[in-house]
Amino acid sequence: METSTPVIFEERENQIHRKGESPFNIDCNRDSLAGAISQRACVFCGSRVVLYPIADALHLVHGPIGCAVYTWDIRGALSSGPELHRLSFSTDLQEKDVIFGGEKKLYKALNELIDLHGPKAAFVYSTCIVGIIGDDLEAVCRKVSAEKKIPVIPVQSEGLKGNKREGYNAACKALFRLVGTGETDNISPYSLNILGDFNLAGEIWLIRDYFKRMGVEVVANITGDGRIADIKRAHGAKLNVVQCSGSTMDLANMMEETYGIPHIRVSYFGVEDMAQALYDVANYFGDSQMIEKTKELVKDELKVLYPELKKYKKALEGKKAAIYVGGSFKAFSLVKALRHLGMKVVMVGSQTGTKEDYAELEQITDPGTIIVDDTNPLELSQFIKEKGVDLFIGGVKERPIAYKLGVGFCDHNHERKIGLEGFEGMLNFAKEVYNTVMSPVWRFVPRNTTGDVKNV
């Protein structure tokens, strides 16, 4: 592939695409390059993201302390009730466990924690070295499950088995073991499960409220503000609504295969996508009253939203944005939402996108836009400079790069404290972008003062 700009890592050349410069053909889902400082996380991290918000389950990380301690309460997945998920449990394996095996310690730790906290189920995450020392997680979990009379589910999330994607898959497999074990009486014919929403900043409550206003029953939140009992009866729902990132897609597929529950893919982010999600659900059930109610709902919401958005758009018109997020599905919505604010997306990338995802991104972006898979700080900073970016949207690891170069930054990852989904969320997003881009501090940073202190 020929590019007009120098590449930093030759081996990564095919993981970067500039729209319009060459036919689209991006490489992705490769192992991270040794020695390049990847922003990618591990399998375990992917599993944690998906299962973590289940608030009445015990989440025990079987491994050395680090894997647990770095994931302690790092995500703002809110719960309306129990908050067991916010504690960080670990078997904290020691040298002797590594030599003689960690099964005994795991067994004791599980018993102890179940007695202390009385969870509705337990997930046991396997980490890299557990895979190596060969503990039989399955056997320990089965034993404890029989003794304690709650589901105890191993999650095969050894970090080295790949990236986040495999972790999502391991989490879905774990969830699927719960689905189908509960009663499904009294579930409405107009019912669904919400998949792939983690209730950051209470977002799932908003979405549930929309569905309620439409007359649709939500059986299980998977997994934001999730409960074990709900997930057990999730197979009683008539539809799976899967949002973003593909993190729970595997579960939707398994449920479709086994229980014949169809799924639709949605995004709750941005005006068009949010409205589309609700319409898709209403149309699926095909109830004319429901369709009417949905139209009403969208109209009411937009009536409030649009005038408010206008003022932000005026200020933001023509500003340039770069996006780098975990899953590429989220990137689609972001591109659209930024366009809604009059902004131009000049770079977009993700950690775990598939070829199809990138092809779709290339479709909806403007010529010259950089599309990139699994990038690193060196490349990111080059793109920021090359494109003269005003706003960078990414996760917490990208923030210091943007800030160091004096570029505005918005967090669109799992740590955010501001709800961005739904119609309300779009307004929050506009505010957040506005507060970032319009801050007076950028005029002092070196890239806008050419180093002259008096040039402010």
Next chain:
Amino acid sequence: MSDDYTSTTNACKLCKPIGACLAFKGVEGAVPFLHGSQGCATYMRRYIISHFREPMDIASSSLGEKNAIFGGGANLKQGIKNVTTKYGAKMIGIATTCLTETIGDDVPSIIKQFRDEEKALFESDNSPLLVNVSTPSYGGTHMEGFHDAVKVLVDQIATEYGKDESINLLPGFVSPADIRYLKELLSDFNLEGVVLPDISESLDGPALLDYQKISEGGTPLSKIRSMGKARATIEFGRTIFGNLTAGKLLDSRFGVKNYSLGMPVGLRESDEFFSVLEEISGCKSPEKHVLERGRLIDSFVDSHKYIFGCKAVVYGEEDLVVGLTSFLAEMGVQPVLCASGGKSKKLNKEITAVTKGLVDLPIVRDGVDFYDIGEEVAELKPDLLIGHSKGYSLAKKYGIPLMRVGFPIHDRIGGQRVLHLGYRGAQALLDDLVNLVIEKKQNDSPVGYSYM
């Protein structure tokens, strides 16, 4: 003593390699490199970044499943090569992880092989120095990782013999603000000194025009090379695990006299430090610092009534806990629990030493997590928590003010600028602490006092 749990809940420690990465980050032109799978490096970067709010690159050999079976040597070599050619590292600090320790990768021999295979790379002027440390997390906490990394830096780089007038300062894991203060101090005493490691700029740098592949700052390699020539070493930390510290190594190998001191937190520990500086430099403490000391004592007097008998729980890294406990004791705050996730086996003895003369001695517990600390807090009903930001959930649960010090501080700005050391640091801590107590009192009172 409450129950001894098998499981760990909300650990009060981090894993060993993160400490090594932090230490390596304090060497000029260095890139920390984790030999292991990708996840560990990404998690650690994230953890460090959330405190310092600065870029923090950690390279990784990104092992996959097949490497776990056949060994990670090839990935390690490829990774070193990439970091050398693409980042222009002057030094690569290689730390192992649980994974590579468990599969038994022999890093020193892999490095040796690599040198033989890549002659051209190592003959050039910009060939990087490769330093390696063994850091399986099941062998200790982040502090062991930190101190071990400092030790290998000295062990593997300090090779020059001779004598000069400089001194070595090994401060341990302190803040960039602390390091800046220490450097100012050395210069005020007219001492030529090398501070190792030095994260004062590499983890607290200015706004930039261009992204730096490797951030500026850090202890220059040339200075580490000549550490064996120094007149003396001052090493902070009395709870460093094991018997051979970097300071002792410099002593036994090069005959550099080692002054082992506690972390100079508060008046008395700072006095000890200053007297060593006076001894080594042959100068009296400069006026500026004498005045700072005087002001500190003056403020002790001004604030004694607000805090006397106030009960505090102190937790975190062992040496910081010792320093803080000493400080609390000398100003009339009652330390009721001194806790750490570390297990150097020296905590009890050191706490006893700095709390001599107290009527009620604090409970000392090492190897604990926040579940244990929480049980103690419920019992002890302290007025104040002192430690890093991970104690916040307890502070919230029990409605106790939390004074944030040390690492990490993930829920406030400026963690890298918290000054802990010397008279100046004690002054800053004192103002913070007393105001927290006053604020609580003021808020809890229905009167709305406007003079406190």
